[in-house]
Amino acid sequence: MTMPNIPEMSKTFDFAESEPRLYKYWESNGWFKPEVAGVDAKPFVIAIPPPNVTGELHLGHVMFVSLEDLMIRYERMRGKAALWIPGTDHAGIATQLGVEKMLRNEGTSREEIGREEFLHRTWEWKEKYGGAIVNQLRRMGASVDWDRERFTLDESLSVAVREAFITLWDQGLIYRGPRLINWSPGLQTAVSDVEVERAEEQATLYYFKYPIEGGEYIPVATTRPETILGDTAVAVHPEDERYKHLIGKTAYVPMLNRPIPVIADEYVDREFGTGALKITPAHDFNDYEIAQKFNLPMISIMDKKAAINENGGPYTGLDRFAARKKLWADMEAMGLTIKTEAHTLIIPRTQRGGEIVEPMISEQWFVKMEPLAAKAIEAVRSGQIKIVPERFEKVYFNWLENIKDWCISRQLWWGHRIPAFYCENGHITVERGGPVKCATCGSRHLTQDPDVLDTWFSSGLWPFSTLGWPQQTPDLARYYPTDVLETGYDILFFWVARMIMMGLWFTDEIPFHTVYLHGLVRDENGNKMSKSKGNVIDPLITMDKYGTDALRFTLLTGGTPGNDQNLAESRVEYSRNFGNKLWQIAKFVTSNLGDNPPTEKPDPKGLSTPDRWILSRVNGLVATVQRLFDNHQYGEAGWQIQSFVWDEFADWYVEISKNALYSTDEHQKQITRGILLHTLETSLKLLHPYMPFVTEEIWRHLPGERKPLIISQWPTAWYSDDKAEADMNTIKDLIVKVRNIRSEYGVEPGKRITAMAFGAFDLLEANANVFARLCNVEKIARLEGGTPEQSAAIVSGDVTLYLPLAGMVDFAAERERLNKELANVAAQIEKSEKMLGNEGFIARAKPEVVARERTKLAELTQTRDALQERLTALPV
RNA sequence: GGGGCGUUGGCUCAGUUGGUUAGAGUGCAUCGUUGACAUCGAUGAGGUCAGAGGUUCGAGUCCUCUACGCCCCACCA
Numbered sequence: 001m002t003m004p005n006i007p008e009m010s011k012t013f014d015f016a017e018s019e020p021r022l023y024k025y026w027e028s029n030g031w032f033k034p035e036v037a038g039v040d041a042k043p044f045v046i047a048i049p050p051p052n053v054t055g056e057l058h059l060g061h062v063m064f065v066s067l068e069d070l071m072i073r074y075e076r077m078r079g080k081a082a083l084w085i086p087g088t089d090h091a092g093i094a095t096q097l098g099v100e101k102m103l104r105n106e107g108t109s110r111e112e113i114g115r116e117e118f119l120h121r122t123w124e125w126k127e128k129y130g131g132a133i134v135n136q137l138r139r140m141g142a143s144v145d146w147d148r149e150r151f152t153l154d155e156s157l158s159v160a161v162r163e164a165f166i167t168l169w170d171q172g173l174i175y176r177g178p179r180l181i182n183w184s185p186g187l188q189t190a191v192s193d194v195e196v197e198r199a200e201e202q203a204t205l206y207y208f209k210y211p212i213e214g215g216e217y218i219p220v221a222t223t224r225p226e227t228i229l230g231d232t233a234v235a236v237h238p239e240d241e242r243y244k245h246l247i248g249k250t251a252y253v254p255m256l257n258r259p260i261p262v263i264a265d266e267y268v269d270r271e272f273g274t275g276a277l278k279i280t281p282a283h284d285f286n287d288y289e290i291a292q293k294f295n296l297p298m299i300s301i302m303d304k305k306a307a308i309n310e311n312g313g314p315y316t317g318l319d320r321f322a323a324r325k326k327l328w329a330d331m332e333a334m335g336l337t338i339k340t341e342a343h344t345l346i347i348p349r350t351q352r353g354g355e356i357v358e359p360m361i362s363e364q365w366f367v368k369m370e371p372l373a374a375k376a377i378e379a380v381r382s383g384q385i386k387i388v389p390e391r392f393e394k395v396y397f398n399w400l401e402n403i404k405d406w407c408i409s410r411q412l413w414w415g416h417r418i419p420a421f422y423c424e425n426g427h428i429t430v431e432r433g434g435p436v437k438c439a440t441c442g443s444r445h446l447t448q449d450p451d452v453l454d455t456w457f458s459s460g461l462w463p464f465s466t467l468g469w470p471q472q473t474p475d476l477a478r479y480y481p482t483d484v485l486e487t488g489y490d491i492l493f494f495w496v497a498r499m500i501m502m503g504l505w506f507t508d509e510i511p512f513h514t515v516y517l518h519g520l521v522r523d524e525n526g527n528k529m530s531k532s533k534g535n536v537i538d539p540l541i542t543m544d545k546y547g548t549d550a551l552r553f554t555l556l557t558g559g560t561p562g563n564d565q566n567l568a569e570s571r572v573e574y575s576r577n578f579g580n581k582l583w584q585i586a587k588f589v590t591s592n593l594g595d596n597p598p599t600e601k602p603d604p605k606g607l608s609t610p611d612r613w614i615l616s617r618v619n620g621l622v623a624t625v626q627r628l629f630d631n632h633q634y635g636e637a638g639w640q641i642q643s644f645v646w647d648e649f650a651d652w653y654v655e656i657s658k659n660a661l662y663s664t665d666e667h668q669k670q671i672t673r674g675i676l677l678h679t680l681e682t683s684l685k686l687l688h689p690y691m692p693f694v695t696e697e698i699w700r701h702l703p704g705e706r707k708p709l710i711i712s713q714w715p716t717a718w719y720s721d722d723k724a725e726a727d728m729n730t731i732k733d734l735i736v737k738v739r740n741i742r743s744e745y746g747v748e749p750g751k752r753i754t755a756m757a758f759g760a761f762d763l764l765e766a767n768a769n770v771f772a773r774l775c776n777v778e779k780i781a782r783l784e785g786g787t788p789e790q791s792a793a794i795v796s797g798d799v800t801l802y803l804p805l806a807g808m809v810d811f812a813a814e815r816e817r818l819n820k821e822l823a824n825v826a827a828q829i830e831k832s833e834k835m836l837g838n839e840g841f842i843a844r845a846k847p848e849v850v851a852r853e854r855t856k857l858a859e860l861t862q863t864r865d866a867l868q869e870r871l872t873a874l875p876v
Numbered sequence: 877g878g879g880g881c882g883u884u885g886g887c888u889c890a891g892u893u894g895g896u897u898a899g900a901g902u903g904c905a906u907c908g909u910u911g912a913c914a915u916c917g918a919u920g921a922g923g924u925c926a927g928a929g930g931u932u933c934g935a936g937u938c939c940u941c942u943a944c945g946c947c948c949c950a951c952c953a
Contacts (some may be wrong), residue, residue, distance in 0.1 A: 009912090011912095011913090012913090012915075198950095205953085220953080221953060222953060223953070224953090235953095267951085267952095268952095268953085269952060269953080271952095272952055272953065273952085273953055274953090276953090277952090277953050278953075279953095284951085284953085285951060286951045286952080286953080287951095287953090289951080345952090345953090346950095346952095391879095391880065391881080392880090394879070394880075395879075395880070395948070395949080398878085398879070398948095398949070399948095399949075402949085402950085489948090490948095492948095493949095520947095524887090524888065525888095526888095526945095526946085546915095557890085558888095558889080559889085559890095560889095560890080562881085563881075563882080564881090564882095564946090564947085565888095565889085566888065566889080567888095568887090568888055568889095568901095568902080570887095570888080570901075570902055570903095571888075571889090571901070571902085573902095573915080574901055574902080574915095576915065577913095577915045577916090578915090579915085580913070580915045580916090581912095581913070581915080581916085583912085583913080583915095584912040584913035584915090584916085585912065585913085586912085587912045587913080588912035588913080589912085590912095591912075592912090628892095631892070633892075635890080636890070636891080636892090639890065639891095639899095639900075642900090643899095643900080650912090650913085651917085654912075658911095662911090736918095736919090739918060739919065740918095740919060740920085742918090742919085743906080743907070743918070743919040743920075744919080744920090746907090749907075749908055749918080750908095775918095824897080825897095827897085828896085828897060831897090832896085835895090835933080835934075838933050838934085839933075840932085840933030840934085841895095841933040841934070842933080843933075844932090844933055844934090845895070845933065845934075846895080849895050849896095852895085852896070853895085853896075855896095856896055
């Protein structure tokens with residue numbers, strides 16, 4: 001590992017060259033594997049949210065990779081056996097749609113080529129395009145263990161899926177039957193409740209007359225006139241005086257003249273529409289419930305393509321929208337229509353595909369969710385599982401407490417085929433290993449159910465199926481339960497809740513103890529990125545331009561847990577600049593380390609104020625970062641590190657260090673080198689989880705025998721020096737004020753000036769070279785008595801610094817400047833005195849807060865007095 | 877209908893046991909390059925922390941209400 005001839009650092013960090021090289025360096029040495037930590041190490045495990053195998057990389061992927069890689073790298077450096085399990089999801093509908101599109105372009109279809117050939121083609125497609133997203137994980141620096149990569153259709157995961165299904169079946173928690181479900185006519189499959197997206201849209205409300213026996217009619221309103229064909233009742237409110245006399249009479253379905261009853265139910269809202277409701281149980285969820293209550297027949301009027309079926313009389317064969325139009329026209333001709341009006345309503349559309357979902361009666365498989373949900377609720381309620389940010393626990397409870405049975409069957413071919421078999425008598429057999437004969441009648445003529453399972457059924461098993469379950473593998477024993485589940489809040493129901501339910505149900509353990517939810521990445525104006533809007537930021541292009549580290553750092557510091565963040569390119573640019581800053585610091589440090597670079601941690605004893613200051617600050621930073629990480633405040637921690645590195649280390653300490661480095665004092669030089677190196681090393685460690693590439697590359701240029709940064713030891717705070725920090729604050733304050741004066745008076749930057757000091761002379765004298773370097777004050781003299789007339793005065797606490805500026809001082813301007821400062825100080829004093837004069841404050845505030853306030857007031861008073869003195873002495 | 881989030885300088889955002897003069901990036905103004913960095917440095921202007929009330933010695937931070945924006949869940953034809 002020793003690198004005796006470390007090449008000089010290049011002018012800038014070449015991320016394009018370094019990133020793939022470093023990734024290979026880490027991966028080929030096995031540092032992504034938990035085994036690097038040794039057998040005694042405590043595991044830390046994250047199962048990756050598996051991206052769709054043929055999906056395209058978007059910022060959501062970069063977001064989760066950045067966060068999870070941060071956690072993994074941090075825990076790895078803390079000595080844990082960090083395991084990040086990679087993998088991909090077969091994504092049933094999305095992938096099947098992609099392949100079907102390809103087939104269409106070839107002039108064929110899945111129906112034409114058949115199931116077997118279709119699956120063959122889909123696997124080919126997966127082999128061809130499935131690698132892209134996986135390679136992009138490498139591009140982002142994801143330190144996952146590739147030896148443990150999984151795919152939801154792997155044989156071992158398929159075994160887990162069948163085991164889960166059969167277990168639920170044996171427990172009576174899976175059932176099959178005709179139910180009203182969400183049907184996607186375009187995809188020709190059932191979809192679950194969570195896959196339906198509802199949005200307000202402009203539509204029409206149609207008012208018409210429902211003929212009643214005896215020549216009367218009830219006015220009814222509907223948004224879907226074609227469903228009239230499936231009506232099996234008309235409902236009114238039992239106490240509605242307008243219609244009360246019609247309850248129990250017979251109504252006739254328009255155009256079909258099918259007799260149906262007029263019923264009364266309190267569900268009907270008298271205020272809405274006409275106050276009368278048509279009941280179409282086979283095509284509406286509310287009507288379905290009412291029909292069950294009243295034992296009404298259910299008449300399905302549509303086929304799988306949502307065209308009117310044979311129950312639609314003269315409309316048979318028409319598409320649902322064509323039927324709507326024709327039926328309405330026919331009713332109009334019959335004088336049955338009243339009016340139409342514009343109406344805003346909620347339209348359900350499929351998450352994939354986007355066409356309008358049709359509620360239909362269909363034979364599907366369901367899981368009874370209440371027993372599973374009860375356990376999942378308890379796990380979070382008891383605190384075994386913590387959701388970050390906490391407010392999502394409420395959302396989680398609300399969903400689980402109102403959970404409905406899960407429709408798990410999909411009329412697709414790409415996915416896990418339902419392990420249920422039918423004989424010619426219609427009996428169902430579900431057995432491990434695949435049955436050879438019917439469990440009921442013994443028939444050997446079995447056919448498997450054609451449907452596949454919802455993709456989320458297999459992803460629900462992900463944290464344990466990837467580790468070998470149901471086999472009791474060593475990995476399952478060592479790495480399950482996992483630790484953190486990190487993902488976007490948008491899949492809390494789809495995925496997170498189901499993993500918790502299935503994990504608890506099948507393994508009897510929580511699958512993870514912490515759920516960390518991040519927000520969505522939007523464009524810089526807060527709009528959702530979409531291809532149609534053309535505002536999509538392509539992460540690949542961004543990484544090409546600014547480097548992976550820059551994009552990662554931007555996303556990690558760009559928001560807070562659970563909240564969406566707006567991404568502006570200017571922020572990525574800033575992150576790139578920060579990486580450059582770090583590179584330049586390192587370049588400076590490494591080129592000034594001399595022939596025998598220090599190897600020991602610096603000893604603060606006897607060091608100068610700036611030396612002790614930076615050591616105290618960097619250790620304070622370590623403590624701060626630790627506290628923030630403990631609370632999942634990764635963004636704030638990133639800013640703290642950035643601010644230290646740039647604003648304190650680079651802008652102050654590196655500048656100050658030049659005094660020693662450019663001197664001939666070998667002892668002081670060596671001390672300074674040690675502090676520079678230690679501060680840089682610590683900064684690199686803290687920053688590595690955010691910017692893995694640039695930090696590791698710099699690390700390789702540091703001298704001495706050292707472990708690679710990725711597996712180096714996470715720092716702990718070991719030093720704190722309040723005195724040095726206070727003294728340095730005084731020095732910094734004075735320097736900034738000198739610069740300010742120079743700027744205001746237009747003193748040429750190169751011009752050296754002198755100063756006379758009153759108070760704290762020892763501190764100033766000891767740091768005279770700091771003033772010389774940072775504000776070009778070449779000499780500070782002790783002021784013995786009187787005040788120099790031709791000078792500008794600077795006051796900071798008990799120190800007054802006079803800058804003799806012969807011929808440059810405008811006394812009127814100086815007076816104005818001092819008066820302004822005095823007013824400012826006076827205002828602060830007033831506030832402080834008021835606080836300290838308040839008995840409640842003295843009695844109830846924490847003692848250290850009161851003490852701090854007293855110190856502050858004393859300093860302010862000194863400043864005020866000095867300012868007044870100077871104003872009095874100022875020539876008129 | 878229920879629940880949640882947001883509202884802080886021109887713009888984008890930090891600010892988590894309530895406690896110094898509310899911070900940063902970007903934009904703006906002025907100045908600055910022979911020795912880490914113009915992907916830079918120095919200095920400065922710019923904010924009644926949406927509004928009202930309350931709790932408290934003390935509120936950007938906690939509570940209530942209001943306004944505006946956004947999101948999730950939910951069966952109004």
